[in-house]
Amino acid sequence: MHFTYFIVFLYNVLRTLKVYIFSVFILTKSFHLVILTSEMKDIFEYTDFRAYLKDYYLYKKETSSYFSFRYFSKKAGFGSPSVLKFIIDGQRNLSQDGIDKFIEALGLTQKRGAFFRTLVNFNQAKAEKAKNRYFSELIRLTPGERFRHVEKNQYEFYSKWYYSAIRELVTIDYFNESPAWIAGQLHPSISLREAKKAVAMLLKLGFIKRSKSGKLIQADPIITTGNEVASLSIRNFHRQMIGLAAESLNSVSRERREISGLTLGISEKSFKEIKERIAAFEDELLDMISKDMEKTEHVYQLNFQFYPLNSHGAKVQ
């Protein structure tokens, strides 16, 4: 009698246990799902540490009731209650000590910590040279191919002046993809190695592709604008092109180039109008070229440089 009761008891225990285990399983599974859906992006996906911090703040705010600017400040060891806010808003920069405190408070491990440090330095660096150095470091610190392809490609493309020149060269109908021909066409000329690497790189980055007949033709990869990486890349590019313009004063005869300049005393209103008219002129030229049915014979670079010679002009918003 007692034995049968015991069996029934055992059975019931096991049954509830099973139900319990099953429900725990369900619970953990759905819990896991909840975690997954509100998971934030990995820090490696960011090129702006302020954007990362903003997302971090929003994420924390959503997932924990106790999180606040004050809480974070205290955790990171700041006396000031709203450091995080100031930094997210871009009103303040992070010092080297501050970076350490943030890494600690954000709970970033070795690699992510190093990435965060470099990212902050990259965003906060003023000198172009330092910015470039930090950017290369960022790419190095990013595991695998996780770094945003588009931005990396963009940076690569603008890193050498002859990449865009070669991209235009392929439109010449007697274009020959041998490195020797390409190197010989460019002025100033580049090495065979550079030419070879450039074609491989342009193909890899998607700026040129092979047509059905196997000829190289232009292609349009996605290019983002407006972010810091883009503007850094483009500044590097402009710097090189302005350098080439200076060189061309010596190396190209006057009949084959057009270099002129004006020094103007202007109002703010005229300044804006001149900028607009330069942009309009560029559009006009692009339009003209696209309608020109003649074959491509040359690749030229046209720069516009319009910049202040007085310090006030450089500062006005």
Next chain:
DNA sequence: CTCTGCGTTGGTAGCAAGAG
């Protein structure tokens, strides 16, 4: 060289809004 002004960084006090 010193002095001065300025920008940066870190901090304090306190206000308004909202929850409880």
Next chain:
DNA sequence: CTCTTGCTACCAACGCAGAG
């Protein structure tokens, strides 16, 4: 009402560059 939170105005210390 109190307490928390977000936010801002303001202050102090420090380093640095430029003027004299």
